[in-house]
Amino acid sequence: MRLYGRKFECETLDQLVATVQAGRSSSAVLVLRGEAGIGKTALLEYTRGSAAGCRVALAAGVESEMELAFSGLHQLCAPFLDRLHRLPKPRRDALETAFGLSAGTPPDRFLVGLAVLSLLADVAEKEPLVCLIDDAQRLDPVSAQALAFVARRLLAERIGLVIAVREPGLRQVLAGLPQLEVGRLSDGDARALLDSVTPGRLDGRVRDRIVAESQGNPLALLELPRGLAPAELAAGYGRPDAPSAGRTELSFLRRVESLPAQTRQLLLVAAAEPVGDVTLLARAVETLGIEESAAAPAESAGLITIGTRVRFLHPLVRSAAYRAATPEDRQRVHQALADATDQRTDPERRAWHLANATAGPDETVAAELARSAERAQARSGVAAAATFLERAAQLTPDPARRGGRTLAAARAKFRAGGYDAALGLLDAATLSPLDERERASAHLLRGQIMFAATSAGTALPLLLEAAGRLEPLDPGLARESYRDALLAVITAGRLPDGPRLADVARATLAAPPGPAPERADLLLNGLALVATDGYAAGVPVALRALEAFRTDEVSREEGLGWLPFACRLAHNVWDFDSWSVLSARLVDLARETGTLSVLPSALLLRVSNRALAGEFADADALVAEAQAIGEVTGSRFLAQYAALVFEPWRGRETATRQAIEAVTRETALRGEGKVATATQWATAVLSNGLGRYEEAYAAAERGCEHPQELGGAFIRSLVELVEAATRSGRPARAAQAAARLDELARSSGTDWALGTSASVRAQVSEGSAAEALYQEAIERLGRTEVRIAYARARLLYGEWLRRENRRADAREQLGIAHEMFCQMGAEGFTKRACRELQGTGEKAGRRSARIGTTLTAQEAQIARLAGDGLTNLEIGSQLFISPHTVEWHLRKVFVKLGIVSRKQIRPSLLEDAVATS
Numbered sequence: 001m002r003l004y005g006r007k008f009e010c011e012t013l014d015q016l017v018a019t020v021q022a023g024r025s026s027s028a029v030l031v032l033r034g035e036a037g038i039g040k041t042a043l044l045e046y047t048r049g050s051a052a053g054c055r056v057a058l059a060a061g062v063e064s065e066m067e068l069a070f071s072g073l074h075q076l077c078a079p080f081l082d083r084l085h086r087l088p089k090p091r092r093d094a095l096e097t098a099f100g101l102s103a104g105t106p107p108d109r110f111l112v113g114l115a116v117l118s119l120l121a122d123v124a125e126k127e128p129l130v131c132l133i134d135d136a137q138r139l140d141p142v143s144a145q146a147l148a149f150v151a152r153r154l155l156a157e158r159i160g161l162v163i164a165v166r167e168p169g170l171r172q173v174l175a176g177l178p179q180l181e182v183g184r185l186s187d188g189d190a191r192a193l194l195d196s197v198t199p200g201r202l203d204g205r206v207r208d209r210i211v212a213e214s215q216g217n218p219l220a221l222l223e224l225p226r227g228l229a230p231a232e233l234a235a236g237y238g239r240p241d242a243p244s245a246g247r248t249e250l251s252f253l254r255r256v257e258s259l260p261a262q263t264r265q266l267l268l269v270a271a272a273e274p275v276g277d278v279t280l281l282a283r284a285v286e287t288l289g290i291e292e293s294a295a296a297p298a299e300s301a302g303l304i305t306i307g308t309r310v311r312f313l314h315p316l317v318r319s320a321a322y323r324a325a326t327p328e329d330r331q332r333v334h335q336a337l338a339d340a341t342d343q344r345t346d347p348e349r350r351a352w353h354l355a356n357a358t359a360g361p362d363e364t365v366a367a368e369l370a371r372s373a374e375r376a377q378a379r380s381g382v383a384a385a386a387t388f389l390e391r392a393a394q395l396t397p398d399p400a401r402r403g404g405r406t407l408a409a410a411r412a413k414f415r416a417g418g419y420d421a422a423l424g425l426l427d428a429a430t431l432s433p434l435d436e437r438e439r440a441s442a443h444l445l446r447g448q449i450m451f452a453a454t455s456a457g458t459a460l461p462l463l464l465e466a467a468g469r470l471e472p473l474d475p476g477l478a479r480e481s482y483r484d485a486l487l488a489v490i491t492a493g494r495l496p497d498g499p500r501l502a503d504v505a506r507a508t509l510a511a512p513p514g515p516a517p518e519r520a521d522l523l524l525n526g527l528a529l530v531a532t533d534g535y536a537a538g539v540p541v542a543l544r545a546l547e548a549f550r551t552d553e554v555s556r557e558e559g560l561g562w563l564p565f566a567c568r569l570a571h572n573v574w575d576f577d578s579w580s581v582l583s584a585r586l587v588d589l590a591r592e593t594g595t596l597s598v599l600p601s602a603l604l605l606r607v608s609n610r611a612l613a614g615e616f617a618d619a620d621a622l623v624a625e626a627q628a629i630g631e632v633t634g635s636r637f638l639a640q641y642a643a644l645v646f647e648p649w650r651g652r653e654t655a656t657r658q659a660i661e662a663v664t665r666e667t668a669l670r671g672e673g674k675v676a677t678a679t680q681w682a683t684a685v686l687s688n689g690l691g692r693y694e695e696a697y698a699a700a701e702r703g704c705e706h707p708q709e710l711g712g713a714f715i716r717s718l719v720e721l722v723e724a725a726t727r728s729g730r731p732a733r734a735a736q737a738a739a740r741l742d743e744l745a746r747s748s749g750t751d752w753a754l755g756t757s758a759s760v761r762a763q764v765s766e767g768s769a770a771e772a773l774y775q776e777a778i779e780r781l782g783r784t785e786v787r788i789a790y791a792r793a794r795l796l797y798g799e800w801l802r803r804e805n806r807r808a809d810a811r812e813q814l815g816i817a818h819e820m821f822c823q824m825g826a827e828g829f830t831k832r833a834c835r836e837l838q839g840t841g842e843k844a845g846r847r848s849a850r851i852g853t854t855l856t857a858q859e860a861q862i863a864r865l866a867g868d869g870l871t872n873l874e875i876g877s878q879l880f881i882s883p884h885t886v887e888w889h890l891r892k893v894f895v896k897l898g899i900v901s902r903k904q905i906r907p908s909l910l911e912d913a914v915a916t917s
Contacts, residue, residue, distance in 0.1 A: 003042055004196070004218075005189030012180060013047045013162065020128045020160040021053055028160040029151045031174050033167050034182035037219025040164035041314065043182065044132045047162055054128040054160075057120075058309065060276075061138025067383040068348060069376065070098040072143030073116060075276070076131060080123050087122070088873065091115035100346065100375075112142075113149030114876070120150070121157045121882045128158040137169025141383070148173050153881045156888035172624065184216025194221050219314060252320040255301060262294040265329070267304060267321035272333050272356070276309040283340035288333070331357045348372045351388070361397035369395070370405065373412070382595060386412035390425065403432025411445055417596025419453040437477075440469040444481050451484065452597045456491035463488055464499060464507070476514035480561055482507065483524055487565050490527075490572075505531035519548035520562055527569050536747040539573045543748070546570050546578040559589045560598050567605040572715070574745065574753035576612070576786050583609050587622075600626050608645040614787035614824040619646045644678055648685035649788060651828020656686045677703050677713045684720035689828030691835070696724035704737070715744060722760040723796070735764040752789070755780030759793045762800070770800060791820040795833050807840045814840065855896060862886055863893045867905035 003010060012030065019028045032040045048056050059075035077095070084092050094111045096102040123129050136144060151161050151174075163174065185193065190211045214220035256264060269284050270276075285294075298304045303321075305311045312318045322330070338353035351372040354365045369392035376384040389409035396402035410425035423446070430442055447462030467481035482504070489504050505528035513521050526542030549566050563586040570579035583606040590599035603626040610619040626642045643659040650656075660679045680703035687696035703717030718741045725734035738760040745757035755777045762773035774797035781790040798813030818833035855863065865875045872883040872890075894900060 003039065003046055004193040005185040006039065006043065006046075006182075009043055009180065009182060010046055013043060014050060016160050016162065017047065017051050017054065017130065020051075020130060020158055023128065023158045029154055029177055030162050031177050031179045032162065032164040032182055033179055035217065036166055036316075037217045037314070038182050038184065039218045040166075040182055041134055042218070044134055044162060044164055047130065048132060051128075051130045051160075054130045055123065055126075057123075057129060057131045058311075059131070059133050059139075060311075061133075061135040061140075063138050066138055066140050067387045069140055069142045069384055070112070070146075072133075072139035073112070073146055074099050076133070076147075077116060077119060080119055083119060083122055087115060087118050091118055095119070100348070113146040114882075116146055117150045117153055117882050118876075120159055121884055124158040128160070130160040131162070133161070133163045136163045136165040136174075141173075144170055144173050148177070151177050153885060155881075156884040157882060175624070185218060185221075186216065187211055190214060190216055190218075190221055193218060197222055252303075252314070252316050253324060255303065256317070256320050256324045259297050259301070260294070262290050263297045264321070264324060265333070266290050266294045267298055268325045268329060268333050269337065270304060270310050270312070271318045271321040272330065272353075273337050276311060278306060278308065278310060280337070280340050281306075281310055284333070284336040287336040287339055327359075331359060348375060348384070348388070352391075355391045355395065358395055360395075362395050363397055366392040366395040366397075366405070373408075377412075382412055382593060383416040383418075386416050386418065386421075393425075393428075400433050400435075403429050403434045404438060406432065407434070407438055407442055407445070410442075414445060414449050414452070415593075415595045415597045417599075419449055419597075422449055437470070437473045440466055440473060441477065443469065444477070444484075447481075447488075448484060448597070451488055452600075456488040460485060460488045460492065460499060460504075464504065467507070467511070471511055475512045478511055479514035479521070479524060482511055483520075483562070483565050486524070486527055487568060490568065501531045505529075519545045519552070520558070522548070523562065523566055523569060527565075527572075530572075535744050539747045542569050542573050543575060543750075546573075546575050546582075550578045550581050554585070556589060556593060559586065560593065560595055563589070564598065564601050564605065567602075567609075571605070571608065574715075574748040574750045574756075576609075576750070576752045576784055579605075579609050580613070580785060604642045604645070607642045611646045611649050612788050613785050614791070614820070614826070616646075616650060616825040641678070644682050648682045648689070649824075649826055651686065651689045651826055651831070653686060653690070656682055677705075677717065681713045681717045681720065684717060684724060686828065688720055688723050689826065689832060691832050693724045693727035696720060697728045697730065700724050715741070718744075719756060719760060722763055726763045731764060738764050751780040751783045752786050755784065755786075755793070756789060759789070759796060763796060771797075774800060787820065787824065788826070791817050791824070791826075792829070794820070795829065795836070798833075799836055802836060802840055811837065811840045811842050815842070855893060859889050859893050859896075862889045863897075863905050866890060866893075866902040 009032075016028050016030055032043055034040050048058075057076055057079060059072055061072060065071040077099075081099075081101075084095060087095070090111060091114060093102070095115045098112050120129060120131065133139075133147065136147070139147070147161075147163065148170075151163070154161060163177075165174065191207065194207060194210060210221065256267060259267070265288060266285060269288070269290075270281055273280060273284065285292075295304070295306055299306065303313050303317050305313075312321075325333070334353045335357035338350050338357055341350040341353060343350050347368075351365070351368045355369055358365050369388045373385040373388035373392065376382075376388060386409055389405055389412055393402050393405040393409055396405055406425055406429035410422045410429055413419075413422035413425055426442055426446055426449070430439070434442065443462060444466035447459045447466055449459075450462060451459035463481055463485040467478050467485055470478035470481055485504050486501075486508060489499065489501050508524060508528045509532065522541055522545035526538045526540075526545055528538070529541060530538030546566060546569065549562070554563070563582050567579055567583045567586060570576075570582060583602065586602040587599070587606050589595075590602045603622045607619045607622045607626070610616075610622065623642045623646055641663060643655070644663055647656040647659050660682060663675055664679060680699045683699035684696045684703060687693070687699060700717050700721035704714060704721055718737050721737045722734045722741070725731070725737065738757075741760055742757040745753035748754075758773045758780060759777035762770045762777060765773055774793065777793040778790070778797065781793050784790070794813045795817035798810045798817060801807075801810035801813060814833055814837045818830060818837055821830040821833055862875055866886075872886040875881075875886045876883045890902065893905075897905075899905065
């Protein structure tokens with residue numbers, strides 16, 4: 001197969017196939033990127049033809065299936081489902097549930113990804129496997145994420161993966177994978193390609209015009225001449241203003257319309273059923289009375305290929321075949337496909353075909369779509385559920401029932417991150433005869449959308465009004481409304497007008513209890529009591545509720561609703577353990593269910609947690625994910641906040657200033673006090689890390705101006721204020737702030753709170769009292785996961801010891817702080833510790849050099865697990881990699897450590913063999 005102008009691309013793909021064929025332990029993954037028609041599909045076909053001795057698996061994204069969760073994965077894995085019994089039970093169950101082969105709880109997306117990896121690795125045991133994915137930008141999001149998961153873990157398997165994606169699709173999802181931009185052809189290659197398909201038939205001027213209009217796009221080059229009449233080919237009598245993309249699509253439409261009637265019908269059936277199931281196509285064609293020979297003209301014209309699967313030349317052929325049909329023909333074809341689809345194994349697709357076969361209201365079909373929405377929800381298909389519910393509402397004849405279904409569709413769209421669509425459906429629902437509870441629920445949903453899409457301050461009045469209207473109608477939903485209102489007011493901080501935190505808290509405490517578990521009411525009342533009666537009154541109640549959430553099972557609905565509130569409260573009452581556990585659980589839950597309305601705020605809570613834990617690599621990845629989701633949903637401010645709470649700890653001034661500027665110039669956030677508090681705190685952290693204490697003091701003072709705000713930024717600003725005031729010669733102000741912080745910390749009583757209090761009180765103390773407090777701070781913070789605070793306590797103690805002329809003791813503390821900050825990536829504090837170390841007469845580099853660089857972090861982790869007696873399968877399950885990859889890493893570990901088996905792995909052997917990078 002010859003491809004003009006694609007020598008480099010073909011050589012790259014040849015190398016990938018050779019890697020797979022040879023079974024070499026290196027990545028065989030490639031993402032092909034380019035515009036529509038640039039030749040990505042042709043390169044996939046080239047790869048397929050050159051993969052001699054390999055089994056080839058195919059899948060393609062289809063626009064109409066983008067909202068059907070796991071549909072893309074099902075395409076890829078369908079030929080191998082007879083091997084499911086070979087997988088460990090949890091992975092087998094996950095795939096069977098995801099593909100609708102069995103009922104069960106919604107599968108964990110990471111477990112599904114691992115199951116797909118295991119299934120493909122099992123296939124590749126027998127013969128090398130090459131997976132080709134076309135039109136990946138049209139894959140359903142869950143499948144795209146799972147494929148990216150698999151791609152990043154192909155290290156030791158005989159598997160190649162080539163993903164073709166139209167620009168600019170899936171930039172974040174496929175980030176970090178090897179990419180190849182497929183560019184346009186040069187004029188010389190374009191002419192050669194054009195001549196190869198139209199030799200001797202073109203006038204020279206026409207040839208030049210076609211090459212110019214195509215702009216090096218191969219599909220346009222191939223299709224433009226087919227759309228021209230003989231007179232146009234001869235002398236160029238065409239429409240010079242017609243754009244090439246439109247001309248290409250028009251060319252396909254003309255070619256479809258020129259086919260025999262039964263052939264057009266067959267193409268319509270294939271276009272309406274995008275899975276490419278040959279058996280299903282045959283059943284539907286037989287139902288419609290279409291002759292078996294009808295496919296021949298379309299195959300001869302190169303528009304379609306019917307083999308083990310049905311494949312169109314290009315997605316534009318599919319859309320042209322569908323557009324060429326009348327509405328009546330489309331309905332007839334969808335009915336035939338519904339009749340041909342097995343209701344037991346594929347009920348959602350059958351319901352969707354029935355919906356497209358129905359011209360007017362039909363309660364039977366609407367009810368079937370509503371049931372499909374429930375099944376989609378159970379498989380984490382929030383977007384698919386929204387689509388089913390929206391169509392169900394359109395087909396519902398009863399106005400009252402239609403309003404309820406439209407409201408349900410709006411709620412599902414909101415959860416899927418489709419905020420504009422959700423508002424449109426909400427407006428449509430309010431035009432129906434809703435009952436009073438539904439109207440109040442619609443008001444609540446509007447407030448929730450405003451909270452997620454614009455700002456907390458905009459949402460607050462809507463949420464409070466909904467809570468008041470719901471109190472006599474649905475106490476449980478009213479409590480959830482007050483929960484969201486409290487979350488909004490502490491997120492926004494002080495507002496120029498409107499309700500204050502104390503107002504919302506008093507209304508919350510006065511509301512009747514709901515039917516939710518007691519821990520939810522405890523959580524709500526704990527925060528409200530802090531606002532009305534003081535920190536000491538509310539914190540013990542909040543801590544009891546957090547313990548219940550941390551230690552007990554939490555359902556999906558309860559988790560999505562209450563965990564954001566719980567995480568925020570855990571931060572504010574110094575409960576780091578609960579914050580860590582619950583934020584991780586919340587992120588996983590939001591990802592698994594595809595709830596994009598919750599995921600950005602979940603990521604923000606997790607970013608702040610991981611930053612304080614010193615896990616900057618994790619925080620970086622979470623910020624990137626929040627930014628990507630913000631681009632999809634149109635909600636940017638949470639992603640901007642995520643960068644704001646993370647970048648100051650890294651000590652990178654430019655990035656911190658950019659994050660501050662992005663938040664302060666966001667129109668939707670103007671007037672919200674939280675913006676001022678958070679940005680001043682960020683400036684204070686950055687400046688303290690860089691040793692610019694006057695700047696830190698000024699910023700921290702502004703961050704502490706509003707103590708009535710119940711927010712972590714205010715409490716953390718007090719910490720920065722003590723340090724900055726002490727270093728800038730303001731001991732009285734430092735002592736005042738330390739006393740206030742100690743009062744708050746004693747109400748909490750956690751090691752994080754009391755350790756922080758000891759650290760700030762040590763800074764305003766002298767002699768043996770100061771030393772005892774520094775040691776208490778180190779002891780308490782050392783028992784927590786708050787590595788940033790622990791390292792700072794070591795740094796502050798070391799600086800104090802140096803001022804006391806105890807250089808040897810200072811070097812020990814400063815050296816530990818330096819190594820910790822260096823490993824985290826806290827550049828500002830690392831440099832500060834380095835300067836202090838130099839002041840004691842020791843170079844920081846000497847200490848860092850003591851740490852070995854033999855094993856990577858993943859190799860060390862695998863080695864520890866293997867040393868603990870875990871099998872390769874168990875290690876792979878825990879780390880989401882395949883057993884082959886575990887074995888590959890272990891072979892490298894054995895060589896590096898000079899051992900021959902896992903039995904020789906000992907903790908002492910690993911202590912000095914961990915890389916610092």
